[in-house]
Amino acid sequence: MIDTPDLIATLASDMKPVKRLQPPLVRALGWLGFAALLLALIAVNRGIRPDLGDRLRETAFATRTAAALATGILAAIAAFVVSLPDRSKLWLLLPVPALVVWLSNVGYQCLTHWVVIGPEGVSPGEAVRCFSTLVLTGLPLSCLLCFMLRYAAVLQPAAVAITGSLGVGALTAVALSLFHTIDASAMILMWNVGTTAMFGALGAFFGRTAMGWAADRMS
Amino acid sequence: MVLLKVIDGSGSNARDTRQARELDWSILMARAQDGDRVAYHRLLTEISPFLRSLATPRLRDGADVEDAIQDILLTVHAIRHTYDPARPFAPWLVTIAKRRLVDRLRGWGRIRRREVAMEREHEAVAEPQSDTGLDGHHLQAAVETLPPAQQKALRLVKLQDMSLKDASHASGMSVVALKVNVHRALKNLQRLFSDRIQP
Numbered sequence: 001m002i003d004t005p006d007l008i009a010t011l012a013s014d015m016k017p018v019k020r021l022q023p024p025l026v027r028a029l030g031w032l033g034f035a036a037l038l039l040a041l042i043a044v045n046r047g048i049r050p051d052l053g054d055r056l057r058e059t060a061f062a063t064r065t066a067a068a069l070a071t072g073i074l075a076a077i078a079a080f081v082v083s084l085p086d087r088s089k090l091w092l093l094l095p096v097p098a099l100v101v102w103l104s105n106v107g108y109q110c111l112t113h114w115v116v117i118g119p120e121g122v123s124p125g126e127a128v129r130c131f132s133t134l135v136l137t138g139l140p141l142s143c144l145l146c147f148m149l150r151y152a153a154v155l156q157p158a159a160v161a162i163t164g165s166l167g168v169g170a171l172t173a174v175a176l177s178l179f180h181t182i183d184a185s186a187m188i189l190m191w192n193v194g195t196t197a198m199f200g201a202l203g204a205f206f207g208r209t210a211m212g213w214a215a216d217r218m219s
Numbered sequence: 220m221v222l223l224k225v226i227d228g229s230g231s232n233a234r235d236t237r238q239a240r241e242l243d244w245s246i247l248m249a250r251a252q253d254g255d256r257v258a259y260h261r262l263l264t265e266i267s268p269f270l271r272s273l274a275t276p277r278l279r280d281g282a283d284v285e286d287a288i289q290d291i292l293l294t295v296h297a298i299r300h301t302y303d304p305a306r307p308f309a310p311w312l313v314t315i316a317k318r319r320l321v322d323r324l325r326g327w328g329r330i331r332r333r334e335v336a337m338e339r340e341h342e343a344v345a346e347p348q349s350d351t352g353l354d355g356h357h358l359q360a361a362v363e364t365l366p367p368a369q370q371k372a373l374r375l376v377k378l379q380d381m382s383l384k385d386a387s388h389a390s391g392m393s394v395v396a397l398k399v400n401v402h403r404a405l406k407n408l409q410r411l412f413s414d415r416i417q418p
Binding site for chain 1 (some may be wrong): 251253254257268293294296297307310
């Protein structure tokens, strides 16, 4: 084993000027800007759902979409803040109120206005289009988040990964609501809650590995 | 009353000293981020005893403590760009140190769950048993009880470690006869000692 003074001498001789990180809020806004650009590109390419204007006038749909959007934004901010060593863990609670509003709204709507999936309620084609939107939105956002938060791999990767994944999942759910006609209750549950749960689980299981991999590649 | 004042005074002095030290570390780290190697060397040298004071109560073993300190220093080096000079340095450092120490302790926990300590029973080599009568003196006596041909073959091939060809020349016995006599001698010795070991 190398002596500690020798290690210090080695590290000091290896010292190069480093670019300090921007404040976490600025970095989170950068990531959210990329998310907005991505959604805009998908909207141009795919087109938004034809009845979006009418649906946004409905309180339930508007509340659900706004709460999902707020969850995504706040979870992203929380992930960027908590990724730094000297910030309070309480920041992890930032997206919780919006998340509670979103999930309770979805649950309440499904409970009181259960819409059964009819023969034309869901088609294999629509499911495939939904899945492709999920991948097109979720994958680039996850990759960018992993890259931007790679330094957290040596600190508290699980908390950062799960919070970041919650942000990705919520924004993906917003994208699905904007681009696809998902009105059946089971479909709303699956594509909103299921998507978020899936990204959260992926973050919990693979977040550390992914951030570590990104950190190794960039070091 | 006087005593209280002294304690209070020493407490505020200690706090002032700590704050001054932390400010110093913040300045050194900010310089280090700008590429000042001397400041960086000084910073790492100064924080090492502080890290040792954090690691010693948790780890105890000297080598482990030194290992942990080096691990923390390497982590500090790897993520030095995450430090914001506008904020205090100590909380940033302490969080990194605690995180690395916790990871180290968890790693040990995992090892303890998966590994079993080596006990005397796991030793693959049996200890010599002193009361079986298998020492050199008894062996010599046992060999002398064998027929002369077997004794000769055993001494040449096994005890003097001669090749069968050389032993054949030395004894006048054929190679085959040597082999047979050694085999019989070993069988006889085995039976003799197994009778002795039986209670």
